[in-house]
Amino acid sequence: MAVAYQLLYLVGVRPWERGGVDQDLVRLLDREEQARTPPYGRALDLGCGTGLQTVELARRGWDAVGIDNVPRAIHQAGQRSATGSVRFVLGDVTNLAGAGVGDDFELFVDRGCFQGLDDTRRGLAARAVTDVAASHAVLLMFAWGTGVPRPLPRGAEPGDVAATFDGWELTDIEELSPERMPPPVRRRQIPGRWLRLQRG
Numbered sequence: 001m002a003v004a005y006q007l008l009y010l011v012g013v014r015p016w017e018r019g020g021v022d023q024d025l026v027r028l029l030d031r032e033e034q035a036r037t038p039p040y041g042r043a044l045d046l047g048c049g050t051g052l053q054t055v056e057l058a059r060r061g062w063d064a065v066g067i068d069n070v071p072r073a074i075h076q077a078g079q080r081s082a083t084g085s086v087r088f089v090l091g092d093v094t095n096l097a098g099a100g101v102g103d104d105f106e107l108f109v110d111r112g113c114f115q116g117l118d119d120t121r122r123g124l125a126a127r128a129v130t131d132v133a134a135s136h137a138v139l140l141m142f143a144w145g146t147g148v149p150r151p152l153p154r155g156a157e158p159g160d161v162a163a164t165f166d167g168w169e170l171t172d173i174e175e176l177s178p179e180r181m182p183p184p185v186r187r188r189q190i191p192g193r194w195l196r197l198q199r200g
Contacts, residue, residue, distance in 0.1 A: 020052065021052050021053060021056045022052075022053065022111060022142075024142075024174075024176065024194060025053060025056075025109065025111065025140065025142075025194075026056070028140055028174075028194060028196070029056075029057075029060060029140075032107065032138060032140070033060065033061075038060075038061030039061050039062070039063065040060070040061050040062045040063075040106065040107070041062065041063065041104075041105075041106035041107065041134070042062070042063045042064075042065070042102065042104055042105045042106055042107070042134075043057045043062035043063065043064045043065070043105060043106065043107040043108070043109065044064075044065050044066075044067065044096070044101060044105045044107070044108050044109070044129075044132070045057060045064065045065070045066040045067070045108075045109045045111075046067060046093050046108060046109065046110040046113045046114070046125075046129070047067070047068055047093060047110065047111070047112065047113025048066025048067060048068045048073070048074075048077060048088065049068055049070075049073045049077070050073050050076040050077045050080070051066050051076070051077030051078075051080050051082075051086070051088060052080075053066075053109055053111055054066030054077065054082075054086055054088065055080050055082045055086055057086075057107075057109065058082045058083065058084035058085055058086035059082065059083050059084055060084075061084060062084070062085075062107065063084075063085045064084070064085065064086045064087070065086075065087050065088070065089060065101050065102065065105075066086070066087075066088045066089070067088075067089045067090075067091050067092075067093060067096065067099060067101055068088075068090070068091075069090065069091065069092050069093075071090055074088050074089070074090045089101050093113060093117075093125045093128060093129075094117075094121050094124035094125045094128055095124070095128055096128040096129065096131065096132050097128065097131055097132055101132060102132065103131075103132040103133075104132070104133075104134050105132055105133055105134060105137055106134050106136075106137055106138070107137065107138050107139075107140070108129055108133070108137065108138070108139040108140070108141075109139075109140050109141075110139065110140070110141040110142065110143075111141075111142045112142055112143065112153060113125075114141055114143060114156060114161065115142075115143035115144065115153045115154065115155050115156040116153030116154065122156075122160075122164050123164060126164045126165045126166070127166075129165070130165070130166070130167060130168070130199065133199050134199075135199065135200055136198065136199060136200045137198070137199045138196065138197070138198050138199075139165070139168065139195075139196070139197040139198075139199075140194060140195070140196055141161065141194070141195045141196075141197070142192065142193070142194050142195075143155055143156040143161070143192070143193060143195065144181055144185050144190050144191065144192040144193070145157060145190040145191055145192075145193070146190075147188055147190055148184065148185055148188070148190060149184055149188075152182065152184055152185070155185075155190065158170060158173050158193065158195055161195055161197070162197070165197055167199060167200070168197040168198065168199050169197065169198050169199075169200075170195060170196070170197050171196050171197065171198050172194075172195070172196035173193055173194075173195055173196075174193060174194040174195075174196075175191045175192075175193050176191060176192040176193065176194070177191065178190055178191050178192075180192065
């Protein structure tokens with residue numbers, strides 16, 4: 001998938017950014033923040049792309065870091081103006097500590113990154129997240145179900161995610177209508193889901 005993303009950014013095709021900041025994520029962040037007082041702590045946007053969601057996290061009062069392995073995406077992310085604390089890192093989600101993102105993150109956002117990884121890289125990414133997570137950190141992850149045709153990301157089922165993130169509990173699953181998914185996903189009636197996992 002990494003090569004595919006490199007090419008898509010090169011030609012300026014980013015269908016996952018149509019419509020701006022993900023409003024489902026905004027609603028989920030509203031819920032997470034109800035029991036917190038700003039500044040909320042550190043948040044890491046996994047596979048941040050050009051930083052739409054990262055900047056939104058910073059605007060809301062998070063000390064936000066975005067990481068992506070596509071140089072062009074990180075360059076474009078760095079050009080976004082932001083209110084609040086935000087930083088972008090060129091690096092791999094399977095080696096967060098080595099990329100220099102820091103640690104003690106209270107919140108992780110994954111809007112479609114994990115679902116495109118193979119099984120080996122999924123395990124590495126889960127361990128990398130745990131290594132830089134605070135003791136009761138929360139992970140909000142979007143993934144559609146499996147059975148999606150290539151070249152789209154292959155998707156991930158909730159049970160697979162829960163099994164990969166050792167030491168985390170899957171606390172909530174919010175299913176979205178297939179009609180809201182990209183056409184190849186919609187045609188197969190595969191739902192999208194937001195998953196909430198909590199460490200500890």
